[in-house]
Amino acid sequence: KPLEDLTANKGETVPLEIELDKKPKEIKWYKNGQEIKPGDKEQPKKVSDTKYQLVVPDVDADGQFKVVAISDDDVPSDSGCKLTVKLPAKPGLKFVKPLEDLTANKGETVPLEIELDGKPKEVKWYKNGQEIKPGDKEQPKKVSDTKYQLVVPDFVKPLEDLTANKGETVPLEIELDGKPKEVKWYKNGQEIKPGDKEQPKKISDTKYQLVVPDVDADGQFKVVVTNEDDVPADSSCKLTVKLPAKPGLKFIKPLEDVTATKGETVPLEVELDGKPKEIKWEKDGKEVKPGDKEQPKKVSDTKYQLVIPDVDADGKFKVVATNDDDVPTDSSCKLTVKLPAEPKLTFLKPLKDTEVVEGQSAEFEVETNAEPKIVKWYKNGQEIKPTDVHFQIKKVENTKFKLVIPKADKNDAGTFKIVLENDSGPVDSSANLTVKTGAKNPPKITKGLEDTAVAKGDALIFEVKIDGDVDTIRWLKDGQ
Secondary structure, eight states, X not given: OOOOOXXXXXXXXXXXXXXXXXXXXXXXXXXXXXXOOTTSSSEEEEOSSSEEEEEEOSOOSOEEEEEEEEOTTOOEEEEEEEEEEEOOOXXXXXXXXXXOOOOOOTTOOEEEEEEESSOOSOOOXXXXXXXXXXXXXXXXXXXXXXXXXXXXXXEEEOOOOEEEETTOOEEEEEEESSOOSEEEEEETTEEOOTTSSSXXXXXXXXXXXXXXXXXXXXXXXXXXEEOTTOOEEEEEEEEEEEOOXXXXXXXXXXXXOEEEETTOOEEEEEEESSOOSEEEEEETTEEOOTTSSSEEEEOXXXXXXXXXXXXXXXXXXXEEEEOTTOOEEEEEEEEEEEOOOOOXXXXXXXXXXXXXXXXXXXXXXXXXXXXXXXXXXXXXXXXEOTTOTTSEEEEEETTEEEEEESSOOGGGOEEEEEEEEETTEEEEEEEEEEEEXXXXXXXXXXEOOOOOXXXXXXXXXXXXXXXSOOSOOOOOSTTO
């Protein structure tokens, strides 16, 4: 922990402290370059083997301090700091008479007054957090070395900003809380003189007008009134003159709702009855900017397009056309994007009638021009479920399908149908399966009877072996 710069109040006691990583052989303290000796005001103090302080009592002046720590190897290490001493602040002035909350009638002139216990170096007044400057309506006033006022004059009815159509006559009017000594009117900073177009007019002792005939341009107006004490007050306003607005442009051909197939390029087109000052396109409430996918295009001075390439989603579009007087007119439409229609399914290879011998495998196969979404097989009007183990339903390719009966029997004979379906609708193909009984193999004796000798009374067994299909066996003895 090295020494660190410190700031202290005059008269305080300040400890300067260091901490080392190991016990030093010797510690020396310095103030303003001079080593601190025993008996000096500053008091070195050992807190622990590695922590040391210099206690500076009753500080009264700035100073530079340094500490030198010497290791057992006589290697010095030092740290320095600056002590800054602050003088006690001089006590501030006190208000003998502070500001107080006031309530006044509209139009009254209100003096705000304070009194201090001494002469101030400077007095500043603020209104709503903003410093009051020379020329402001409020007027600071020095009554004596210790007494000050802020006079707040007011208008019962001040000037107000006005907007008028070109050619109109406009009266600017004020009303005061008392009869003024003088009233002066100004236009754009210049005092209005007799003979000027604008005509000052006294309505009563407290009400005054400036009549501005045939207004033709914007202007800043101000009135300055002075009371008998030559205290001024002023009020200002802005006169804005409107030119007759040019009607907005009209759409000869407005935007229309459009339906397009995904991937198509869609031009949105408008035609106006005049050349616009500006054209802006919007998509889903956001302005189309350069670099966006959508491309604004000027076809002619009155015809404009927004080209939308590779449409992929629905959207709401708007075009805003502005004329030379910045009067806007707009047109909107909705773009609906549909998926491409699927081709109608046709059979490139329909089902064919099939005839098999009982026990053989029977197969039905079809091929179509496009991949269907739904494939169903039927036998005699009943759907064949994929869970039926007697049949094997196979998808050979996206457009090829097969039904296999591994070992057909007489019960499998019947009408088979396949139904395929996509978004364009269903198609089907049917065929008959015939199962024939197989031809019998003629019997053939592969092992015949053999002569045999046995003892009288023993049992005799004759045995033959026959291949082929045997319907009937007959045994004969002595031709009978």
